[in-house]
Amino acid sequence: MLTRPCGPHALLVEVDDAASARALAAWAREHGVAADEVVPAAATVLFDGVPDPAALVAGLADWEPGAAPAAGEVVEVPVTYDGADLSFVAEAWGVGVDDVVAEHAATEFVAEFCGFAPGFSYLAGLPHHRAVPRLDTPRVRVPRGAVALAGHWCGVYPTASPGGWRVLGTTDAVLWDERRDPPAMLPPGTRVRFVPR
Structure with a gap:
């Protein structure tokens, strides 16, 4: 998992694939990660409106890649x-x-x-x-x-x-x-x- 700052209050996280991006985004929402928006894409997740990017990076260490997101309707x-x-x-x-x-x-x-x-x-x-x-x-x-x-x-x-x-x-x-x-x-x-x- 690679993280890149996108300005002072956003962070782009690179993951392996779209399923991993969706899993990370779902995990972040479930765990109340401090971000105004969590946007998954093909192999990234954008966290926008982040008050403390360093704290977010530290918190993301708890995510386990490969964990399958819950199936939707x-x-x-x-x-x-x-x-x-x-x-x-x-x-x-x-x-x-x-x-x-x-x-x-x-x-x-x-x-x-x-x-x-x-x-x-x-x-x-x-x-x-x-x-x-x-x-x-x-x-x-x-x-x-x-x-x-x-x-x-x-x-x-x-x-x-x-x-x-x-x-x-x-x-x-x-x-x-x-x-x-x-x-x-x-x-x-x-x-x-x-x-x-």
Whole structure:
């Protein structure tokens, strides 16, 4: 675990991977670590609004890397598998389109961290041999609700935006709503199942 100061009141902690980052963030929240915000990412956790960075570094020594974070609730996301890249993914995986749909729907994903846009969760769960490359040239507009893959990640676009992920289908689920608490439908730790419709 490497720590780096980010100004006088923030600390960036580097860990091995996204699961470790989520585990550290969950541990820090459970143990009341003094920070205004705790933000996990792909291999880091940002502690912002830290009154005493040195005390935080000392306190983090109690965290045990490898401790699994508690599993969150399961959220089912209905999907119409009609995406522009479904055939590409089938060819990349060496299977038929129906097999892609079946495997994607059978996978239990976990939201590791949020980023890119409000409500966009990076979902882990695909085996690394199922990783697919991003588009060479991103699309100017990916529709709201697009369910897509990039590398070994899965994600759902909460709003229409440019994007380079491979689109498998679409959902009408609302990924971000400021009237909810939390506003993100899939906060870190949420288990996610995609349900074909």
